[in-house]
Amino acid sequence: MRVPFVDLTAAHQELKDEMVEAYRRVLDSGCYILGPELESFEAEFSAYCSVKHCIGVGNGLDAIALTLRAYGIGPGDSVIVPANTYIATWLAVTHVGAEIIPVEPDELSYNIDPCCVEAAVAPNTKAILAVHLYGRPADMDALAQVARKHHLLLIEDAAQAHGARYKGRRVGSLGDAAAFSFYPTKNLGAVGDGGAVTTNDTTLADRIRLLRNYGSREKYINERIGFNSRLDELQAALLRVKLSKLDEWNSRRRRIANQYYKSLSMERLLEISLADSVSEPVWHLYVVRHAKREKLMEALFRAGVETLIHYPVPPHLSQAYVAHNQSYGHLAITERLAREVVSLPMGPHLSESQVNWVVRALRDATEYV
Numbered sequence: 324m325r326v327p328f329v330d331l332t333a334a335h336q337e338l339k340d341e342m343v344e345a346y347r348r349v350l351d352s353g354c355y356i357l358g359p360e361l362e363s364f365e366a367e368f369s370a371y372c373s374v375k376h377c378i379g380v381g382n383g384l385d386a387i388a389l390t391l392r393a394y395g396i397g398p399g400d401s402v403i404v405p406a407n408t409y410i411a412t413w414l415a416v417t418h419v420g421a422e423i424i425p426v427e428p429d430e431l432s433y434n435i436d437p438c439c440v441e442a443a444v445a446p447n448t449k450a451i452l453a454v455h456l457y458g459r460p461a462d463m464d465a466l467a468q469v470a471r472k473h474h475l476l477l478i479e480d481a482a483q484a485h486g487a488r489y490k491g492r493r494v495g496s497l498g499d500a501a502a503f504s505f506y507p508t509k510n511l512g513a514v515g516d517g518g519a520v521t522t523n524d525t526t527l528a529d530r531i532r533l534l535r536n537y538g539s540r541e542k543y544i545n546e547r548i549g550f551n552s553r554l555d556e557l558q559a560a561l562l563r564v565k566l567s568k569l570d571e572w573n574s575r576r577r578r579i580a581n582q583y584y585k586s587l588s589m590e591r592l593l594e595i596s597l598a599d600s601v602s603e604p605v606w607h608l609y610v611v612r613h614a615k616r617e618k619l620m621e622a623l624f625r626a627g628v629e630t631l632i633h634y635p636v637p638p639h640l641s642q643a644y645v646a647h648n649q650s651y652g653h654l655a656i657t658e659r660l661a662r663e664v665v666s667l668p669m670g671p672h673l674s675e676s677q678v679n680w681v682v683r684a685l686r687d688a689t690e691y692v
């Protein structure tokens with residue numbers, strides 16, 4: 324048996340008729356940018372997240388950067404970010420000219436440790452940018468408490484967590500604003516690049532609408548130094564189709580995560596905990612840890628099981644940030660995670676027998692690795 328890490332074509336096969344219909348509808352409409360499909364998607368996704376506004380943008384990185392920029396965060400300011408995240412979180416802060424203050428993760432949740440956040444607040448800190456890593460909501464109440472006390476904005480990087488809940492509430496509605504990515508492999512993925520910001524802040528929503536479209540509300544009237552970062556009609560139409568399946572696909576991911584957890588909790592793998600009592604993760608990734616990770620991955624590969632590492636190089640050790648001439652010091656937990664984590668195959672189209680195959684391969688591998 325071969326178990327690919329993720330199978331995007333299977334997802335599109337399941338929705339083929341609706342997706343082809345959406346594609347034709349856009350093609351025939353003659354409207355490809357800032358049209359009715361985007362408006363409908365924005366209305367549907369904001370309703371899904373239980374917020375007032377959704378603004379579609381070009382990608383997840385822009386969703387974060389435009390949010391920071393619309394809040395006026397820039398040179399002279401600092402933003403608290405998780406040390407343990409995908410580099411896009413960091414890049415967005417750097418692109419607006421603000422300084423990064425990295426904070427180590429809690430080892431069980433992999434998310435930013437709220438206990439370390441307060442000590443990291445500096446006089447110029449303007450925001451906490453929390454990531455719901457691997458689809459598990461960060462501890463938003465604890466973060467909100469620090470944010471309130473120090474008058475900071477609390478922004479979500481929800482790129483890996485579409486549909487996840489924290490104390491019953493959807494991510495995207497938990498802070499002042501949230502950034503989503505619709506990169507094809509995300510839980511809600513386009514057939515190309517895409518992103519969105521969700522918020523209840525009407526002033527912010529208005530500013531981001533301006534910034535994403537050349538600083539212009541009305542053609543040739545430019546109020547601000549804007550950008551070109553729009554979610555196009557074709558992606559919006561296809562995302563509408565896929566949004567209708569998001570809950571079902573997330574619950575299939577949850578079932579697979581349960582199956583992994585039940586079968587693996589006895590093994591010598593350091594396990595990501597099933598779920599904490601307050602959150603409902605959506606398992607963008609299912610991550611385990613092992614001291615001899617490379618050997619384990621090799622053995623799994625020989626058994627036909629494809630695994631990946633999220634992420635092998637933490638942002639502060641990447642060439643980009645080493646060359647950035649700022650030392651972030653030794654981030655011990657983040658660096659250890661980067662050496663030990665391995666992501667198992669995960670996705671709504673993984674069959675039960677494939678998951679069993681992965682489990683068996685892992686059992687065999689851990690015998691001699």
Ligand SMILES: *Cc1c(COP(=O)(O)O)cnc(C)c1O
Pocket residue numbers: 382383384385408409411412454480482483503504505506516517518
């Ligand atoms: C994917 C991702 C992003 C960036 O999204 P793009 O659409 O690829 O720009 C940002 N943050 C996190 C945590 C991500 O996983």
